[in-house]
Amino acid sequence: MQEQIKISIRNLNFYYQRQQVIKELNLDIAANSILGIFGPANSGTTTLLRTLNRMSELAYGARIEGQILLSGENIYSPDFSVIELRRKVGMVFEVPTPLPMSIFDNIAYGPRLGGIRNRAALEKTVEGSLQAAVLWDEVKDRLNTPAMALSGGQQQRLCIARVLALNPEVILLDRPCSGLDPISTAKIEESLRQLKEKITIVLVPHNVQQAGRVSDKVAFMLMGSLIEEGVTAEVFENPQDKRTADYITGRFG
Amino acid sequence: MIRLNPKKSQVIAKTIIWLAAFIVILLLLFILIYILSNGVPNITWQFLSQIPSDMGRSGGILSTIIGTLAVTAVAVIIAAPLGVGTAFYLTEYTREGKITKVIRFSAESLAGIPSIIYGLFGFIFFVIYLQLGWSILSGGLTLAVMILPTIIRVSEEAIRTVPSIYREVSYSLGGTKWQTMTRALIPTALPGIANGIVLSIGRCVAETAAVILTAGSALRIPTSLFSPTRTMAVHFYILAREGISMERAYGTAALLIILILIINVVANYLVNRFVAKSR
Numbered sequence: 001m002q003e004q005i006k007i008s009i010r011n012l013n014f015y016y017q018r019q020q021v022i023k024e025l026n027l028d029i030a031a032n033s034i035l036g037i038f039g040p041a042n043s044g045t046t047t048l049l050r051t052l053n054r055m056s057e058l059a060y061g062a063r064i065e066g067q068i069l070l071s072g073e074n075i076y077s078p079d080f081s082v083i084e085l086r087r088k089v090g091m092v093f094e095v096p097t098p099l100p101m102s103i104f105d106n107i108a109y110g111p112r113l114g115g116i117r118n119r120a121a122l123e124k125t126v127e128g129s130l131q132a133a134v135l136w137d138e139v140k141d142r143l144n145t146p147a148m149a150l151s152g153g154q155q156q157r158l159c160i161a162r163v164l165a166l167n168p169e170v171i172l173l174d175r176p177c178s179g180l181d182p183i184s185t186a187k188i189e190e191s192l193r194q195l196k197e198k199i200t201i202v203l204v205p206h207n208v209q210q211a212g213r214v215s216d217k218v219a220f221m222l223m224g225s226l227i228e229e230g231v232t233a234e235v236f237e238n239p240q241d242k243r244t245a246d247y248i249t250g251r252f253g
Numbered sequence: 254m255i256r257l258n259p260k261k262s263q264v265i266a267k268t269i270i271w272l273a274a275f276i277v278i279l280l281l282l283f284i285l286i287y288i289l290s291n292g293v294p295n296i297t298w299q300f301l302s303q304i305p306s307d308m309g310r311s312g313g314i315l316s317t318i319i320g321t322l323a324v325t326a327v328a329v330i331i332a333a334p335l336g337v338g339t340a341f342y343l344t345e346y347t348r349e350g351k352i353t354k355v356i357r358f359s360a361e362s363l364a365g366i367p368s369i370i371y372g373l374f375g376f377i378f379f380v381i382y383l384q385l386g387w388s389i390l391s392g393g394l395t396l397a398v399m400i401l402p403t404i405i406r407v408s409e410e411a412i413r414t415v416p417s418i419y420r421e422v423s424y425s426l427g428g429t430k431w432q433t434m435t436r437a438l439i440p441t442a443l444p445g446i447a448n449g450i451v452l453s454i455g456r457c458v459a460e461t462a463a464v465i466l467t468a469g470s471a472l473r474i475p476t477s478l479f480s481p482t483r484t485m486a487v488h489f490y491i492l493a494r495e496g497i498s499m500e501r502a503y504g505t506a507a508l509l510i511i512l513i514l515i516i517n518v519v520a521n522y523l524v525n526r527f528v529a530k531s532r
Contacts, residue, residue, distance in 0.1 A: 055425055
């Protein structure tokens with residue numbers, strides 16, 4: 001089967017003021033798959049993730065060179081709407097971040113920003129998103145209670161549901177399970193596996209094992225450069241670069 | 254040097270801290286009880302519903318209640334949007350630099366000026382130069398300038414305490430700057446902002462020096478923003494200073510305290526209800 005390319009990163013360089021964080025990076029991300037981008041701290045994994053929905057440019061002194069194509073269109077071209085981009089390319093953060101409002105209002109936040117007011121439509125979106133994030137059964141009777149009262153794992157699934165409510169084409173996850181227990185982690189990984197049928201997922205895992213468990217493909221980064229990428233099993237069993245091998249086997253990192 | 258064993262020093266420290274708190278509360282209670290017990294017996298229906306006659310020796314204080322509320326309302330309606338707007342500009346719409354420093358320095362300098370100076374400024378600028386005369390508008394504008402620094406300061410503080418991740422979440426869901434501000438930041442910062450506004454209302458209600466020079470001391474019921482008026486604090490000051498009627502001065506003072514109390518309770522209730530709804 002010929003795989004479709006969803007995101008294409010071309011000659012990407014990224015700077016925070018004078019410091020170069022990503023160096024001459026080229027990477028294709030296949031549609032409807034999970035790509036795990038991993039590497040030791042300060043490798044540029046999070047920054048790379050944030051360039052994909054232009055959250056990176058919110059930081060002071062951010063500068064970017066190169067191209068990122070989403071379905072063939074350059075997201076950094078002046079006519080590409082950043083608002084539209086972020087609705088198409090959703091993001092889940094490392095720390096679960098419910099907004100201080102009810103579960104319902106959290107999920108409906110994105111659709112409402114887009115101008116949807118119809119209550120029935122919102123209810124439908126909220127239910128669908130919560131089901132897709134495997135949270136519906138746990139919260140369906142208390143949608144109007146504060147989202148802050150949920151457990152950490154539930155909060156993170158809420159954040160995934162909140163992104164899903166926008167019907168995105170891509171979801172970026174930045175170490176979504178780093179503070180969670182194994183059961184919550186398993187639930188999130190399970191929902192990711194289901195979601196990839198419709199959505200392209202880019203994940204920065206909080207450890208190498210998670211990259212191995214859920215990713216179809218992996219990319220290994222070091223000091224802002226892409227060292228190696230490929231099908232997960234191949235990279236893990238037969239890494240081409242010594243640095244990749246050293247990191248995977250735990251010799252450094 | 255005397256060395257105390259840890260247990261003893263613990264007890265002594267506790268006692269000192271406890272005493273400090275106790276003295277503060279006692280002081281507050283003493284003032285409250287003193288004024289209320291002297292003033293409340295003078296608060297009758299007639300006192301509330303009639304305008305002062307014979308320079309305040311008889312009649313009530315209705316016109317001064319209206320004057321107080323009017324001047325305060327004008328001040329808050331002008332200063333709150335300006336102050337909260339400035340706070341949002343400083344925190345969300347600009348990076349730290351020369352301009353923010355100038356704005357912050359100006360606001361801080363304004364906060365340190367004694368209120369009588371505001372009164373003089375208001376008299377020269379609003380009353381004379383802008384020819385607004387002694388009026389509710391002049392008084393309100395002067396108070397607005399006076400409370401602006403407090404509102405900016407407290408609002409800025411409140412907005413800064415909103416976790417920055419809320420901004421990121423809102424942007425990442427396709428929010429514009431304006432949407433992020435109105436939907437994610439304002440609801441979270443509102444209790445703090447409201448706190449600053451309530452504090453300012455208290456200062457307006459209690460202000461004397463700045464108001465007497467700008468709103469005048471007329472005893473009639475004001476009919477427009479351009480009418481001169483006398484606030485309760487000014488009335489109280491004149492009654493006591495000129496020895497017109499101590500009973501009525503106490504009555505006015507008691508009512509002033511009760512009014513501030515009511516404003517606080519109502520504002521607290523509204524904010525709590527809002528917070529309970531949004532969390």
